[in-house]
Amino acid sequence: xxxxxxxxxxxxxxxxxxxxxxxxxxxxxxxxxxxxxxxxxxxxxxxxxxxxxxxxxxxxxxxxxxxxxxxxxxxxxxxxxxxxxxxxxxxxxxxxxxxxxxxxxxxxxxxxxxxxxxxxxxxxxxxxxxxxxxxxxxxxxxxxxxxxxxxxxxxxxxxxxxxxxxxxxxxxxxxxxxxxxxxxxxxxxxxxxxxxxxxxxxxxxxxxxxxxxxxxxxxxxxxxxxxxxxxxxxxxxxxxxxxxxxxxxxxxxxxxxxxxxxxxxxxxxxxxxxxxxxxxxxxxxxxxxxxxxxxxxxxxxxxxxxxxxxxxxxxxxxxxxxxxxxxxxxxxxxxxxxxxxxxxxxxxxxxxxxxxxxxxxxxxxxxxxxxxxxxxxxxxxxxxxxxxxxxxxxxxxxxxxxxxxxxxxxxxxxxxxxxxxxxxxxxxxxxxxxxxxxxxxxxxxxxxxxxxxxxxxxxxxxxxxxxxxxxxxxxxxxxxxxxxxxxxxxxxxx
Numbered sequence: 390x391x392x393x394x395x396x397x398x399x400x401x402x403x404x405x406x407x408x409x410x411x412x413x414x415x416x417x418x419x420x421x422x423x424x425x426x427x428x429x430x431x432x433x434x435x436x437x438x439x440x441x442x443x444x445x446x447x448x449x450x451x452x453x454x455x456x457x458x459x460x461x462x463x464x465x466x467x468x469x470x471x472x473x474x475x476x477x478x479x480x481x482x483x484x485x486x487x488x489x490x491x492x493x494x495x496x497x498x499x500x501x502x503x504x505x506x507x508x509x510x511x512x513x514x515x516x517x518x519x520x521x522x523x524x525x526x527x528x529x530x531x532x533x534x535x536x537x538x539x540x541x542x543x544x545x546x547x548x549x550x551x552x553x554x555x556x557x558x559x560x561x562x563x564x565x566x567x568x569x570x571x572x573x574x575x576x577x578x579x580x581x582x583x584x585x586x587x588x589x590x591x592x593x594x595x596x597x598x599x600x601x602x603x604x605x606x607x608x609x610x611x612x613x614x615x616x617x618x619x620x621x622x623x624x625x626x627x628x629x630x631x632x633x634x635x636x637x638x639x640x641x642x643x644x645x646x647x648x649x650x651x652x653x654x655x656x657x658x659x660x661x662x663x664x665x666x667x668x669x670x671x672x673x674x675x676x677x678x679x680x681x682x683x684x685x686x687x688x689x690x691x692x693x694x695x696x697x698x699x700x701x702x703x704x705x706x707x708x709x710x711x712x713x714x715x716x717x718x719x720x721x722x723x724x725x726x727x728x729x730x731x732x733x734x735x736x737x738x739x740x741x742x743x744x745x746x747x748x749x750x751x752x753x754x755x756x757x758x759x760x761x762x763x764x765x766x767x768x769x770x771x772x773x774x775x776x777x778x779x780x781x782x783x784x785x786x787x788x789x790x791x792x793x794x795x796x797x798x799x800x801x802x803x804x805x806x807x808x809x810x811x812x813x814x815x816x817x818x819x820x821x822x823x824x825x826x827x828x829x830x831x832x833x834x835x836x837x838x839x840x841x842x843x844x845x846x847x848x849x850x851x852x853x854x855x856x857x858x859x860x861x862x863x864x865x866x867x868x869x870x871x872x873x874x875x876x877x878x879x880x881x882x883x
Contacts, residue, residue, distance in 0.1 A: 392438060395429050396445045402426055403449025409537040410454070411799040419537040422446075424563040427511050428571070430495050431503065439499075440492030447485035454532045455481065457795035465619050465791055484529055487522040491515065498878065504577060505878050507564035508584065513874040515560040516553050520868060523769070527718055530768050531800070534559040539806045539832050543588075545595035547810045548857035550867040551770045555807075557867065558588050601813030601830060604781050604854035608755045610827060611642035612649050612819040612846040614838060619790035619822070628656055632666055638845055639670070643677040645847060647755040649819040652697070652764050652786040655685030659700055659710075671702050678704045680754040682819075684763070684786045687712060694744030697763055699786055701752040709753070712746025713763040715772060751776035752784075757852045759784045760812075767818075768801075770864070773808045777860045781852030783808060783816040790822040798824050798840055806832040813857045815850045 402425035409419035426446045433439045458480055463473035491514050498510040515534070523530035535555025538544045546554045562585055569581040615634055621627045635654055642648045655662055662685075674681055680703045687698040687710055696712035703709075750772075751758050760773065760780035764787045767773060773783060785805060789798040802824040809816040810832035819825050823840025827848045836848035858866065 390429075390432060392441075395432070395438070396441060399426050399429055399442050399446040400449040403446035404453045406450045406532070407453040407796075409534075410532070410796075411803040412796055414537075414540070416537055416541055419534050419559050420563045420566065422450075422563075423515065423534065423560055424566045427507060427564055428567045430511065431506065431567070431571075433496075433499075436493070436496045439496040440489055443488050443492045443495070444485055447488040448481060450532060451481040451484050454800075455484075455797075457792040457797040460793070460795050460797075461791045464793075484522070487525060487529075488518055490521065491518045501878060503568065503572070504580060507568045508561065508580070509874050509878040511564050512557055512560035513871045513878075516557045516867065516871050519556055520553055520864060520871075527715070528769065530770075531804075536800075536804050536807055539803055539810070542592040542596065544807070544810055544832060545592050547807060548598075548600045548813055548859055549595075550870075551811050551859045551864055552807050553864060554867045554870075557871070558592065561588060599813075600857040601853040601855040604852040605756065607849035607851045608646040608757065609644070610647045610649065610755075610817055610848060610850045611645040612817065612825045612827070613638045613642070613651065613654070614820065614823060614825045614842065614844050614846065615651060615654060616822050616841055616843040617790070619788075619793060622653075622790065622821075623656055631656055632662065634843075636666065636669075639673075639681070642845055642847070643673070643679050645679060647757075647817075647850075648679060648681045649784065649786065649817060650681070650683045651819045651821040651825075652684040652788040653686065654683060654821070658686045658688050658695070659683075659698070660688060667700070667702070667708075671706060671708065674702050674704050675706050680704055682752070682754060682784065682786065684788075684819075689744070692744060696744045696746050698746070699752065699761055699763060701754050703754060711750065711752050711761040711763075713743070713766060714746040714750065715766045715769060716743055716745055717765050749776070751780050757781045759817075760814075761785075764788060767805050767808055767816075770808060770811050770859070774812060774860050774863060777812055777814075778854065778856040780814070781854060782814050782850060783812060785816060785818045786820075787818065788821040789824075793822055793841065798822070802826065802834075806834070811857065811859045813855065813860075814853045817850055 402422045405418055406422040408415045429442055459473050459477040462468045462476050463470055494514040498506050519533050533552055533556050535552040538555050543555050543558045565581040565585045569578050572578045617631055639648055683700045687696045698710050698712040701709045752761055758780045760776035760783045762785045767785045789801055805818050806828050809828045813830045816828040825846055826834045826837030827850055829835050830853055836846050838844045838846050
């Protein structure tokens with residue numbers, strides 16, 4: 390097959406992969422798309438072809454799966470459409486380069502047997518690359534194969550291995566499909582079918598294991614979805630109406646144990662609105678015996694830095710703060726910002742970079758210890774378990790208004806659901822424009838609301854105790870398995 394045709398096919402397979410995730414949820418595509426890549430890699434005859442094939446696949450995957458970067462840069466960053474398109478192209482090209490190790494490793498395995506490549510090396514290599522791009526240069530763990538499986542049996546392995554283990558099973562099924570189709574004898578086909586049945590039946594059986602147990606009585610929770618348009622959020626004339634709106638929504642929610650505002654619901658520093666907002670909320674919290682979590686900015690005069698923070702206001706009158714620890718590069722902080730001011734003629738740049746929070750990642754509210762995260766932090770499974778098993782639930786405050794009108798909010802909510810499955814705990818997610826919701830320990834959404842709607846979401850949330858294997862091991866367990874797979878593959882016959 391001509392290399393140009395191969396590249397086109399892998400690119401198209403990569404672009405189709407977005408259909409496996411929310412809002413489309415055609416989960417079979419998550420298996421079929423990499424199956425196309427694996428098949429074409431079998432026929433690649435040079436290192437160069439291996440590298441170009443995997444890069445073309447990833448370029449297609451990120452082009453359709455993260456096109457919403459353009460929304461942020463153009464509609465809310467103020468960049469001309471041509472500059473926004475260029476920056477989006479450069480971002481996708483750069484992120485796609487993270488997949489290049491897959492090309493080297495599959496080329497290394499070119500002389501191994503078809504079974505070894507499809508069932509051992511290719512799936513394990515895929516997982517290693519997903520793990521690598523999850524932390525390299527602060528990481529971008531978006532569009533992992535396993536994230537598409539929140540509503541399938543395969544997700545039941547996540548409490549043991551995390552989402553990377555789910556990705557492994559998806560890639561394993563992809564390899565089995567290819568082996569079933571091109572296998573040269575019945576033995577290979579029987580292996581492919583048998584392995585697929587084992588994976589599916591074992592995943593189904595894992596659903597009957599309850600890794601964690603309820604802890605205490607459920608609490609009543611209110612999530613405030615203010616729906617403040619991103620283009621208006623920071624305008625001075627919208628500041629007071631925004632604060633008044635959240636205060637009014639809070640007034641209607643005092644019959645709940647916990648009230649949660651979204652990320653940066655206060656469009657400024659906590660200190661600026663201490664008398665107007667914070668102290669009245671504190672006094673009302675004591676009277677109403679309800680706790681609050683409020684998103685905004687905190688300022689530390691010692692470090693002279695501003696932080697993206699969550700303030701806990703509790704019914705005993707105390708105040709505690711969690712500040713975001715995993716910042717988004719080129720959004721919350723920009724390296725060498727002072728040298729890039731010349732670009733302000735073409736794109737809006739922040740006044741300053743947001744500081745990196747330090748210390749504990751939990752806050753105590755409504756009788757629960759909650760593992761906190763802000764916005765993008767909930768895409769990192771290994772970081773979301775930092776405060777566990779002490780924490781009885783997960784709470785995320787977010788603002789996906791930067792990508793309003795795109796598929797990003799649906800993708801983000803699906804990723805958040807995987808965090809609940811991995812930890813065996815409820816996750817409470819309050820966002821500015823949606824999607825907000827309460828997710829149970831199995832990753833099921835038990836209360837939510839339509840995006841781009843001003844509303845209050847109320848439901849009961851149950852705290853949990855105990856540890857899933859993933860809480861204990863993190864990503865180290867699945868990575869040990871992958872290294873073991875490579876060890877087995879390295880000693881098998883050609």
